[in-house]
Amino acid sequence: MKKRITILTGAGISAESGINTFRDSGGLWEGHDVMEVASPEGFARNPELVLDFYNQRRRQLPEVAPNEAHKALFKLEDFYNVTIVTQNVDDLHERAGSSNVIHIHGELLKARSTKNENSIIPWTKDLNIGDYCEKGHQLRPHIVWFGKAVPLLEQAAIATQNADIVIIIGTSMQVYPAASLIDYAQSGIPIYFIDPKPNVSKNNYDNLTVIAKTAVQGIPQLVTELIATIHKN
Known part of the structure; x- marks a missing residue:
């Protein structure tokens, strides 16, 4: 599985x-x-x-077109059960091939x-x-405009709660309610935070790895490592 x-x-x-x-x-x-x-x-x-x-x-x-970060995330689907929860209203994840995308702020x-x-x-x-x-x-x-409920937030929270690994990319995680999603992650699972100017502390979460790079720089590298882990096992 x-x-x-x-x-x-x-x-x-x-x-x-x-x-x-x-x-x-x-x-x-x-x-x-x-x-x-x-x-x-x-x-x-x-x-x-x-x-x-x-x-x-x-x-x-x-x-515009999907970049190397979008494309790398699609590659994960061959090895993992991947859910993307995005605050973005564009279709770049889908155009890169990702099949399970939850747009919490609309499309x-x-x-x-x-x-x-x-x-x-x-x-x-x-x-x-x-x-x-x-x-x-x-x-x-x-x-989803300001002041309105986020209809897919519960679905996104369940996806985060059920995850064995969580990856956070290109978001400050300071805009609520999206920022609250990380609180649903199971204690002790690997969490990766990719951002050129990360503003989170490793002390706030168990097993947090901060990658201070842009999405295009950091994601392909992380995806390669995660796929290699599967091959080792």
């Missing part, structure tokens, strides 16, 4: 493919206050602005009804005022 690996990924892994990480050091998203473009209140005030913001993000996806390539959050459809083009769901309600980006 394959060991289970749960991988928690954030903006850092997508940034190396050229995707803007949205939020800059001043807390703005592309020059906008985050509440203007990522909250129900912002959408109610100015839906055109919000739709355009995500249309621009969606248009960028065909211009750019989907839209959902403004009246029924469970009415979700694929969406690859611009989303505009006047685009309706089958029941005649305006569609909105399938993004």
Whole structure:
């Protein structure tokens, strides 16, 4: 039976493919206050602005490609039972081949009804005022906005709880509720934290290995080591 690996990924892994990480050091998203473009209140005030913001993000996806970090994670599936829990709303993990991806913050390539959050459809083009769901309600980006519940958080927590190994990549683990996922990991299992500027202490977790590298630098190396471990056994 394959060991289970749960991988928690954030903006850092997508940034190396050229995707803007949205939020800059001043807390703005592309020059906008985050509440203007990522909250129900912002959408109610100015839906055109919000739709355009995500249309621009969606248009960028065909211009970027999975990087070596995404591709390396896919290789793990031959040897481990892999679940990727990502805060990213792009499709780079899927395009690299990963088959079990939980998008806890939503997905750019989907839209959902403004009246029924469970009415979700694929969406690859611009989303505009006047685009309706089958029941005649305006569609909105399938993004988990600030102040709203994270529907897939429980599924992500179970995946973390059941893991034999946890890998954290390209995320500060300071944005809640996503940051709480690491608390579900079983005591004593190997935890790897890959980030060029890691801000976690080894004293906080049992068996934590910090790899102070970017995703593209650190992940292929770690994947090679994890595969080698399988061959040894």
